[in-house]
Amino acid sequence: MHFRKNKSLFLFIVPGLILYTLFFIVPTLNAVIYSFTDWDGLSPDFTIVGFENYINVLTNDSIFQKAFFNNIKFMLFVLVFQTLFSLIFAMFLIKNTKTNIFLRALYFFPTILSSVSVAFIWTFIYDPNMGVLNTVLDSLNLEFLRQNWLGNQNIAIYSIAVTQVWFHTGQMLIIFVAGLQAIPKHLYEVADIEGARKWDRFRFVTWPMIAPSATIVMAYTTIQSFKAFDLIFAMTRGGPNYSTEILATRIYSTAFRSFEFGYASAQSVIFMFVIAVITVVQFRLLKASRVQE
Amino acid sequence: MIKKVAGITVLALGALLAGCVGGTGGGNSSEDGGEEGTISFIHWRGEDKAVFDELISKFEDENPDISVEMTIYPSEQYQSTAQTLLRDGSTGDVFTSFPGSQFDIINRAGLFEDLSDEGFLEKYNDELISVGQLDGQQLAVPLQLVFNQPVYNVGLFEELGLKPAANWEDFLSLCQDLQDAGYIPIAFPGSDIGPGQLMNSMVMNNAPNEDVFDQLMAGETSLTDDWWIDTLSQFQELDERGFLNQDSLGTNHSGAISLMANEQAAMLGSGSFAMASIKEMNPDLELGLLAPITTTEEEAEWEGIHTTTFMLAVNANSTKKGAAKKFVEFLSDVENAGTYANETGQHVTVEGVEYDSEELKSTIDWTERNTRFQPRFLITNADVEKAVLASIQAVLGGDSPEQAAENAQQIVDQHID
Numbered sequence: 001m002h003f004r005k006n007k008s009l010f011l012f013i014v015p016g017l018i019l020y021t022l023f024f025i026v027p028t029l030n031a032v033i034y035s036f037t038d039w040d041g042l043s044p045d046f047t048i049v050g051f052e053n054y055i056n057v058l059t060n061d062s063i064f065q066k067a068f069f070n071n072i073k074f075m076l077f078v079l080v081f082q083t084l085f086s087l088i089f090a091m092f093l094i095k096n097t098k099t100n101i102f103l104r105a106l107y108f109f110p111t112i113l114s115s116v117s118v119a120f121i122w123t124f125i126y127d128p129n130m131g132v133l134n135t136v137l138d139s140l141n142l143e144f145l146r147q148n149w150l151g152n153q154n155i156a157i158y159s160i161a162v163t164q165v166w167f168h169t170g171q172m173l174i175i176f177v178a179g180l181q182a183i184p185k186h187l188y189e190v191a192d193i194e195g196a197r198k199w200d201r202f203r204f205v206t207w208p209m210i211a212p213s214a215t216i217v218m219a220y221t222t223i224q225s226f227k228a229f230d231l232i233f234a235m236t237r238g239g240p241n242y243s244t245e246i247l248a249t250r251i252y253s254t255a256f257r258s259f260e261f262g263y264a265s266a267q268s269v270i271f272m273f274v275i276a277v278i279t280v281v282q283f284r285l286l287k288a289s290r291v292q293e
Numbered sequence: 294m295i296k297k298v299a300g301i302t303v304l305a306l307g308a309l310l311a312g313c314v315g316g317t318g319g320g321n322s323s324e325d326g327g328e329e330g331t332i333s334f335i336h337w338r339g340e341d342k343a344v345f346d347e348l349i350s351k352f353e354d355e356n357p358d359i360s361v362e363m364t365i366y367p368s369e370q371y372q373s374t375a376q377t378l379l380r381d382g383s384t385g386d387v388f389t390s391f392p393g394s395q396f397d398i399i400n401r402a403g404l405f406e407d408l409s410d411e412g413f414l415e416k417y418n419d420e421l422i423s424v425g426q427l428d429g430q431q432l433a434v435p436l437q438l439v440f441n442q443p444v445y446n447v448g449l450f451e452e453l454g455l456k457p458a459a460n461w462e463d464f465l466s467l468c469q470d471l472q473d474a475g476y477i478p479i480a481f482p483g484s485d486i487g488p489g490q491l492m493n494s495m496v497m498n499n500a501p502n503e504d505v506f507d508q509l510m511a512g513e514t515s516l517t518d519d520w521w522i523d524t525l526s527q528f529q530e531l532d533e534r535g536f537l538n539q540d541s542l543g544t545n546h547s548g549a550i551s552l553m554a555n556e557q558a559a560m561l562g563s564g565s566f567a568m569a570s571i572k573e574m575n576p577d578l579e580l581g582l583l584a585p586i587t588t589t590e591e592e593a594e595w596e597g598i599h600t601t602t603f604m605l606a607v608n609a610n611s612t613k614k615g616a617a618k619k620f621v622e623f624l625s626d627v628e629n630a631g632t633y634a635n636e637t638g639q640h641v642t643v644e645g646v647e648y649d650s651e652e653l654k655s656t657i658d659w660t661e662r663n664t665r666f667q668p669r670f671l672i673t674n675a676d677v678e679k680a681v682l683a684s685i686q687a688v689l690g691g692d693s694p695e696q697a698a699e700n701a702q703q704i705v706d707q708h709i710d
Contacts, residue, residue: 126543151484237485
């Protein structure tokens with residue numbers, strides 16, 4: 001078409017392509033190459049070790065395996081609650097009234113905070129001795145619910161997951177609101193004429209119509225959950241006893257504490273693969289529930 | 294049209310590349326001789342900024358051809374990025390290193406300039422700077438001397454008629470007396486530095502051999518052996534009897550310092566470096582140091598733990614090594630080291646320094662006592678170090694010492710060659 005006549009148009013993508021190549025493709029390929037070496041990240045020399053790093057990660061690295069399962073727990077908790085809350089809030093705030101617009105902005109507000117600030121706020125909330133949460137529980141005579149929120153290795157990962165949900169629900173809410181507002185009203189009118197109940201309206205009209213938004217929300221939430229490095233690092237540094245160690249913190253530790261860059265690269269490649277597989281599976285599952293275009 | 298777009302692209306790339314290389318400017322080719330110009334000094338101690346500003350100003354007055362640009366990184370960031378920053382020689386002409394795994398990593402990268410022939414080494418206590426030596430070379434010079442055992446409230450102990458204990462049974466009785474009197478015996482910052490600090494004095498007599506962690510990495514001993522199981526069991530006993538503050542695994546260092554400064558706790562499970570912070574919050578407190586003796590008095594070989602750290606070094610890739618060495622020499626001067634010590638509340642490894650702060654005077658006797666170098670810093674593998682500390686957290690979280698030790702040893706086994 002026009003591109004054949006105006007080849008110059010291709011030049012417009014060149015700057016972006018160069019930047020993408022320099023800052024994404026080259027580092028990614030480098031990581032793949034280094035994953036087959038024993039490079040320490042500092043020395044000029046390294047040795048090719050073949051698949052040894054991959055074999056070690058998958059068969060002989062109990063911390064990585066623990067981090068993987070922690071990450072799955074974290075991801076599932078965040079995925080369920082963040083999607084659920086953002087969808088429920090979006091359904092309540094769908095109309096563009098002044099109150100709703102204000103509330104949407106309020107819920108969105110945490111998203112613009114830096115992760116470190118959020119971590120600081122929630123570390124204070126969770127403090128077992130002088131934190132807001134335990135103090136409120138005490139004042140409501142609910143002492144039996146008091147917890148060492150970040151110090152108890154059985155619940156610490158879920159405590160951080162709650163913070164993650166609080167942090168990003170507002171962002172997902174906006175995506176759902178946009179999806180809900182795009183649903184043609186006449187579909188609901190037809191459903192009403194057919195005698196559909198509220199649940200049927202949601203199941204047969206709302207959900208199929210917002211499936212594309214849900215796909216984005218769930219894929220993004222999954223990726224965010226796997227990359228929640230900053231929040232976890234600032235709140236617990238993976239402790240206590242590895243109970244909040246996730247793949248991203250583990251890779252950081254391997255690369256920048258142990259200086260095993262080759263090994264960390266192998267962990268990163270596996271990490272990318274895991275996210276890719278989960279995201280593709282999600283896309284396929286959600287595609288099935290979409291309205292056929 | 295093509296020419297116009299191509300031109301814009303070239304300009305954009307040019308700007309990008311200029312941005313990439315722009316940061317390395319500021320040097321002067323005439324400075325390659327290394328005796329003058331601006332040198333970069335990097336370290337992790339934000340709390341020392343004021344005293345270093347003062348010392349740098351004095352240094353620049355005495356050496357008008359040299360200026361010092363100090364950059365301070367958060368401790369965690371410093372441990373992870375210093376090595377990378379040092380590589381091209383433009384940052385960190387003078388830098389500092391932790392002993393242990395960071396020293397080992399920087400050395401492997403060949404970034405330490407050998408300081409063995411420098412005259413300023415004579416100003417230091419030979420024994421205390423040995424941690425910066427390797428293969429007969431003095432690669433770094435530790436400036437700080439800290440003691441990594443619990444800080445205690447001397448006034449409170451006197452009021453209750455208590456004295457530091459000489460064996461484990463007496464230490465437990467001491468804790469019981471403090472608890473009976475309504476105090477938290479030990480404020481323990483279990484969520485951050487606590488395990489890495491208290492483990493040192495807890496393990497020092499259970500494994501009196503200073504090579505124990507070398508042996509661990511060589512597969513000659515195991516965390517499931519008595520020395521570590523005993524240590525974990527003693528941590529468990531302190532926790533189960535309520536001698537550590539409640540929810541200690543959720544308590545950070547500043548929270549534990551508050552418990553100590555507010556006189557809710559009688560001991561703080563960290564080290565001498567916390568004394569200045571406690572005194573800042575409660576200047577009326579009289580503080581001392583004590584180490585829990587985990588054996589009988591007869592079996593105890595060590596009285597406490599010391600660490601020589603904040604190791605000053607010159608970057609082997611620096612183009613201003615002469616100026617960098619002058620700055621290290623300046624910091625090694627007795628008067629300047631004294632300024633540093635008294636204004637930061639830290640002992641130093643330079644000999645002949647007069648300490649004038651109360652907390653430094655009250656702990657000066659520890660320089661003469663039988664202390665051993667901090668065992669944790671002798672673990673040169675970061676994963677193994679973390680596994681050792683995690684096993685303490687596991688026990689405080691409810692695992693049995695045997696199970697926690699076994700899990701930690703599994704990680705050690707994955708790192709044994």
